[in-house]
Amino acid sequence: MSTIETPAVNKAIGKVRPHQTQNERLVFEKSSPGKKAYKLAPLDVPEVDPEALLGDAVRKDPPGLPELSEIEIIRHFTRLSTWNYAIDLGMYPLGSCTMKYNPRVNEWVSRIRGLAEAHPYRPDSLAQGILNIIDLLQKCLIEITGMDTITLQPAAGAHGEFTGILLVRAWHESQGNARKKIIIPDSAHGTNPATAAICGYQVENLKSNAEGGIDLEALTAQVDEETAALMLTNPSTIGVFEEQIHKIADILHDKGALLYMDGANMNALVGKVRPGDFGVDVMHLNLHKTFSTPHGGGGPGSGPVACKKFLEPFLPTPVLVQDENGMKTWNYDRPQSVGRVRAFYGNTGMFIRALAYILANGPDGLRQTTEDAVLNANYIRKKLEDVYELPYKTPSMHEVVFSDKKQVAKGVKTGDIAKRLIDYGFHPYTVSFPLIVPGALMIEPTESESLEELDLFIDAMRSIAKEVEETPELVKSAPHSTRISRLDEVKAARKPVLRWKPE
Amino acid sequence: MRYLPKSPAEREQMLAEIGVSSIDELFSVIPEEYRLTRDLDVPRQQAESEIIAYFNEEAAKNIIGYASFLGGGAYRHFRPIIIDSLVQRGEFLTSYTPYQAEITQGTLQAIFEFQTMIAELTGMDVANASMYDGSTGAAEAVLMAMRITGRSKAVVARTVHPEYREVLATYLRHRDMATSEVAYTKNGRVDLAALEESVTEETAAVLVQSPNFFGTIEDIPAIAEIAHKKGALLVVSIAEGVSLGIVRPPVEADIVSIEAQSFGVALSYGGPYVGVLATKEKYLRQIPGRLVGQTTDSNGNRGFVLTLSTREQHIRREKATSNICTNQALVALMATIFLTVYGKEGIRELAEHNLAKAAFAAETFKLQSGVKLLFEGAPRFHEFVIDTAEAPPLWSQRLLNEKIVGGIELKKWYPELGNATLWCTTEPIKRKDIEAAAKVLAAGLAEG
Missing domain, CATH: 3.40.640.10 (Type I PLP-dependent aspartate aminotransferase-like (Major domain))
Known part of the structure; x- marks a missing residue:
């Protein structure tokens, strides 16, 4: 394989790529003055003179926005879209990201007029429908997590972590001592230490044991009266369930510390086991992972925080309550609350989608989903463990982490294998994470992959392993089939160009 | 389950290839005492038609087709x-x-x-x-x-x-x-x-x-x-x-x-x-x-x-x-x-329409007895504050009867502002809505 070079002669005629991935300039470069894609309804009130009304505050120079017609805009963004890989195109095995199917009925119901056009400040009496939806989702998520109460306000997983640790801190403060440190395993997502730091805690690293799990002895030694909480991802980022989970909770609780669970990997647990039952005090969920709301190229997410009863007084304001007439309403009178973490009530559009997903599944579907996710990961593990090094032999849940140890001998690293996967029609797995596995290949197939797609992926991975032995250069210079080849990231960072400017 | 792309036979085949006899074997690492042995207490699995019906039914409990003067950080504009x-x-x-x-x-x-x-x-x-x-x-x-x-x-x-x-x-x-x-x-x-x-x-x-x-x-x-x-x-x-x-x-x-x-x-x-x-x-x-x-x-x-x-x-x-x-x-x-749809000229024209609606609404409201325009003398965009002699809950109910949602009460955040309300007029607001709202605001005093 070689890169598809664009002959100069083709560049001259403009259309230089096969149809699906046509080149497309920046929208600004396609603009010409006087083109329009809008028409406003006639103004039914008297026109005004902006300068007279606004005085010095009037805008003199219009913003340099592009001027195009509607068809050009449709083509522009459609062409751009064809440069993306997507779940809709094939397996997207990014470990820790749970790239599952995003059901289309979710999109449809989120756009129903009465829901999509609801202003957040409309009177509660005129928002009972949306409040019922929020209430039902809250109840479902409380049941799924085995917790006692919940807030849907946080906008994403990291925002949920922030909210959860604020709850931890507020509770400790109510006990007379905020405490000083949060313990975080070295296998954790980067958001965990970043969150602890913004909540005013020192981060103390906990070294994983030989199985990649929590080292109970080390934990016992580390937890003291200044420990606020342990932030634990369970299953861990190597896809392993903490078998000693209840002992972990006991060690913490004995010293008055709390157990925070990062729910990023909840797709391995739903319907099979509940964090609230195994000693977790507070946790966040990612509706955009476990509950199928679309990742959208990086958001929006939604990061509800579920917790035990004793943390309820500290939940962000407002909290949904029901009055004596059965009317649902927002309660702002929460003297012990940690405060608001965002304006309004959260990413409501995501709540609607997540609830639609739960309804489509029901209890049996949710359990089957979890089982299939775990089945898929174990199938991949079985089919690849002879060609890729498996650093931890502990049983896998919903994801499996290999290392590039065997391939490094040929000078090929995890990042190269990932890029080569692109040539086989797959999105790469998560590269070089978790940090406890040098050269990690973190693979999370999710339940959405058929046996056929899994086998294609396995064939691709085995084929790449063979290429590493026979033609390592082919792998190291991948991808070979994309519109553009590997990009110069050093150049991008050294002299940042973050916006277009007219020449 | 319709989102899951596997037949029962395929599941069996995969379990056999993995070398386990049942799916539960893959979950055996979870201590037995914590395993959930019952169904989650969530609504039963529903057909797509039922899901649509459920959300339609809830959405119908929210009002639609009202003229809304709500703003305050969330704004209704036409969405291409x-x-x-x-x-x-x-x-x-x-x-x-x-x-x-x-x-x-x-x-x-x-x-x-x-x-x-x-x-x-x-x-x-x-x-x-x-x-x-x-x-x-x-x-x-x-x-x-x-x-x-x-x-x-x-x-x-x-x-x-x-x-x-x-x-x-x-x-x-x-x-x-x-x-x-x-x-x-x-x-x-x-x-x-x-x-x-x-x-x-x-x-x-x-x-x-x-x-x-x-x-x-x-x-x-x-x-x-x-x-x-x-x-x-x-x-x-x-x-x-x-x-x-x-x-x-x-x-x-x-x-x-x-x-x-x-x-x-x-x-x-x-x-x-x-x-x-x-x-x-x-x-x-x-x-x-x-x-x-x-x-x-x-x-x-x-x-x-x-x-x-x-x-x-x-x-x-x-x-x-x-x-x-x-x-x-x-x-x-x-x-x-x-922003691409509106572009350089459109964003100005759109803003001008919003500006004009608010100028008209503020002037119209101001003329009603019992209504006072607050914060005059500084430039505004498309929101403005009025003070009413009548308490807002009274006229808001009358507005709702006319299928109009009035402005936001400010007392909750600014106790010193008493009866003041914040009104927003984006481009979908029609002149007749503004005039209807003004009439209702004035009516209270006439009756009262």
């Missing part, structure tokens, strides 16, 4: 149809954060275009790829100012959205960062004399909003001078992006935080919306969140990548500029398409 056509393309909808640049150029180029448009609108040098919303964006902007100046105090105008101020308070709670609030004058703007007194050599940031929560446009050059004289940074929050079509951008600011919901994003009962931070080039390395930069591939082709990620949590962990990871990418795409 092509926004939803384009963002529902699976390639945008179902892709992840563009870490693998070769196969996410679509998202990356669109974000680069978004960053450019925001820089153009705000008059700043650079913008990031998005924040959760305007409230968290403003809080992150204040934290950013703290990192840049090494100072630990913030001065916040009381005319900033009250919920944004609450969010800021939450973010600063454990930061040893003191804030002081600055009052407003009778024209609804920041009290400049009070501001001058509050800003000291310890002030990291002055946070104002313009147009502010009362709809009034702040005197940004004067505020900037006060902040800069003491070495503080000026953070300007903009909750209504459409205002930038006609209102001078806050070029004197050091950081601008926008809520871009107005750019083609559904109201959706408060979210998802999209925040974005814009700043001067020199402060770039302190900006939180993702950034897309231009570069070239090995053949010299232009391409885009996520860049300067050494600021971010996945690299820097506890030393990161923020813990933000997932942002609002798809919503930023909606804004990008909206």
